[in-house]
Amino acid sequence: MPDVVELLADLGGVARRGVLLAAVDRGVLEAAVSAGRVGRVGRGLYALPGVDESVEVAARLGGVVSHTSAALRHGWGVATVPTRPHVTVSRGRRLGSRAGAATVHRAELAPCEIEDGVTSPARTLLDCARSLPFSEALAVADSALRESGCHQLLQQVADRAQGPGSRRVRAVAEQATALAANPFESTLRAVCMDVPGLAVRPQVTVTDGAFAARPDLVDERLRIVCEADSFEWHGGRSALASDARRYNRLVVAGWIVLRFSYEDVMFHPDEVRAVLLRAVALAEVLNQRGPGGRDAARASRQPRRWFSTSAGAPASARSLSG
Incomplete structure (x- = not known):
């Protein structure tokens, strides 16, 4: 059974009760x-301890909770849970030594942009999309759509955005989707977007005869599946067996299946991108072969003979030594 704190971290720092109870016992929670x-x-909403403390810190500084700290207060997961709360204060406010208690932002907020000491959903979406790296901004926007269903609000924020960062705001709004399962998956999708030729969609149903699967990310043209694999969800024996069967069925159906860990996606995205680049190159080669390549390999059921019947060494090894 996963540790509930680690599970919450994987889910972006905040989660609904039902989501947590699907993985841990009620007593543990x-x-x-x-x-x-x-x-x-x-x-019915649970979060890591620092989320609840952010309002108190903001009040002491004479500001409001903002950016990813505000996203967490709205019940939206984030790719990186802040170690200190994000607080927005007036440009002219002097904080002195108190500033060290938070990550401070300076802005003049209208009354309609503040709700109970926290930036409004619209302002939070704008701040995150404008100032965060694209992958982190996408995770917030995906979570907002998934948890709050605020598609129209996000589009309004993008349409009204002006000045520095407005192009990024519109890009985040264009790519955001409620289908993303969690910030981990959103971050992996953002990495995929940076790979030429790769166009993944979340939660696409893949079928092969009576078999059906719904992988995390799918490129249907290249027949590439990307899975965001978290130990917290796949660490049990029964889950491992089920996943193994599903991955094997996808492979023999002609799909390239790539499994990425939370640590690699979040902390080593360049390595993930390098693997994806090679996977795209491989898929393009297989597609160029057409019916004689990928489909023919699937249709063949004849075992390949790797060893000579007259000698114990592999035939390939004998040809190299001869």
């Missing part, structure tokens, strides 16, 4: 709350 390891930030 309640024990974590009682011990202060997990906080309640709303009805």
Whole structure:
């Protein structure tokens, strides 16, 4: 059974009760709350402890919770849970030594952009999309659509964006989707977008006869599947067996299946991109072969003979030594 704190971190720092109880027992969750390891930030909404403290820090500084800290307060997952709360204060406000308690941003906010000491959903979307790296901004936007269904609001934010960063705001709004399962998957999708020739879509149903699967990310033209594999979800024996069967069926159906860990996607995206580049090159070669390539390999059921019947060494090894 996964640790509830690690599970919350994988989910972006905040999650609904039903999502958590799908992976941990009710008693485990309640024990974590009682011990202060997990906080309640709303009805049926749980978060890492620092999320609940952000409003108090903002109040001491005379500002409001903003950026990814505000996203967490709205119940949206983030790719990187902030170690210090993000707080926006007036440009003229002097903080002195108190500034070290938060990551401080300077802006003049209109009253309609503040709700209960937190930037409004619209302002939070704008701040995150404008200032965060694209992958982190996409994770917030995906989470907002998934948790709040605010498609129209996000589009309004993009349409009204002006000045520095407005192009990024519109790009985030264009690519955001409620189909992304969590910030981990959103980040992997952002890495995929940076790979020429690769065009993945989340949660596409793949069929092969009676077999059906719904991988995390799918490029249907290249027949590439990308899975965001978290140990917290796939660490059990039964889950491992189910995943192995599914991956094997996808491979024999002619799909290139790539599995990426949370650590690699979040901390080593360049290595993930390098693998994706090679996968695209391989898929293009297989596609160029047409019916005589990928499809023919699937249709063949004859075992390949790797060893000579007259000698113990592989035939390939004998030809190299001869």
